[in-house]
Amino acid sequence: MVVVCGAGIVGLSIARELVRRGFKVLVLEKENRLGVHASGNNSGVIHSGIYYRSKSLKAELCVKGNKYMKNYIKEKGLPLIENGKVIVARDERDLKTLEILKERARLNGVKVEMVDERELKRIEPLAKTFGYALYVESTANTDPIKVLESLKEDIEIEGKGKVLLGVKFIKPLSKNEILTSEGKIGFDMFINCAGIFADKVAHKFGDAEEYHILPFKGSYWELVGDKIAYIKGNIYPAPNLNLPFLGVHASRSPAGKIFVGPNATLSLGRYGNLSSEILEILPSFLHLALKNPEIIRYAYRETITKFLGIFRELERIMDIKGLKIIPSKKFGVRSQVINFYEGRMENDFILIKRGNIIHILNAVSPAFTSSLAFAEYVIDRYFLR
């Protein structure tokens, strides 16, 4: 039997693919419902794959995952908005970033179009740009929790798989047995998909000592007012390509809400709220910041934005006259991995296999989009080898 730790999008996608291939699977999830963490609290954007360097795992799996996820959602009749996305420029420097993204899109095989201000208004009437914007047709939006629920159903429908909610992995006992909050469980293969706790789970097996997760919180706001009807899909700023964050954007949810966010502030606990974990987080952050001063500037700017001016940030990318921005309770925390020995942020997904154990780390954005393609990759290249 395969035991999967964590019923986020990564764990559920892998478990579903294993069941489809005839394996018996048990998924352990410490929470009592699905989607309590990142997989249920993200922007719900099905990314196109243009941000990532060609030949990276993120690029390959995002482009493929975009198609797989949209097909899956259509096949299951789940909510899907296919209105694409525009990435706008705020100044001359952003235009250069758009050119880089256009080239990455070409290398990654994603169709994009550079549009002028008139064409931009036709696609996204409220978006503003400095000269040109990049239009990405294949970006879409969904309801992440509906996708998680559907995957759970797929896993359990034939009786080959089971998702146990409210059961926590505690520690390994031997090569084929673990201790959980409900007692001992035997396994042939163990796959660690614990999201923001994936480093801790790996460390319990004596693996991945160099990797530590540095949590970055992403808070959301909501746009309200009649004019939100004009926002069709997604309005994004040109990103800072040196950092793994895409910038505060406006996105339409299938329920008709327009969410604004997420920003990226250092989280004081792994699940967003202040906890004793801060005693590990702060030294990790300082260690990283010493080697990467840019991260300090970014964290400072994001924190200022959080307290002083999400409005100001947003009005640089769209017309918000007549709209109100209200804080939303929604937030998600990114499981960003840093290589503690080398003092740098990891960019790509990380997979480690040792014997019958597989660890998945740094499953940050666009892991939701990529998940169905990622599941095939993990099974073909790691599980079966």
Ligand SMILES: Cc1cc2nc3c(=O)[nH]c(=O)nc-3n(C[C@H](O)[C@H](O)[C@H](O)COP(=O)(O)OP(=O)(O)OC[C@H]3O[C@@H](n4cnc5c(N)ncnc54)[C@H](O)[C@@H]3O)c2cc1C
């Ligand atoms: C703010 C934000 C916005 C994002 N927006 C997008 C987006 O628009 N598009 C996109 O493609 N991606 C997006 N992402 C990225 C994406 O949401 C995540 O990469 C993805 O959800 C990670 O999935 P996961 O399964 O690894 O983690 P999680 O969803 O965190 O799942 C891990 C699960 O493991 C469980 N667990 C942990 N420890 C244990 C244990 N000891 N025993 C049992 N269970 C355990 C947890 O309870 C959790 O449910 C966003 C992320 C954030 C934070």
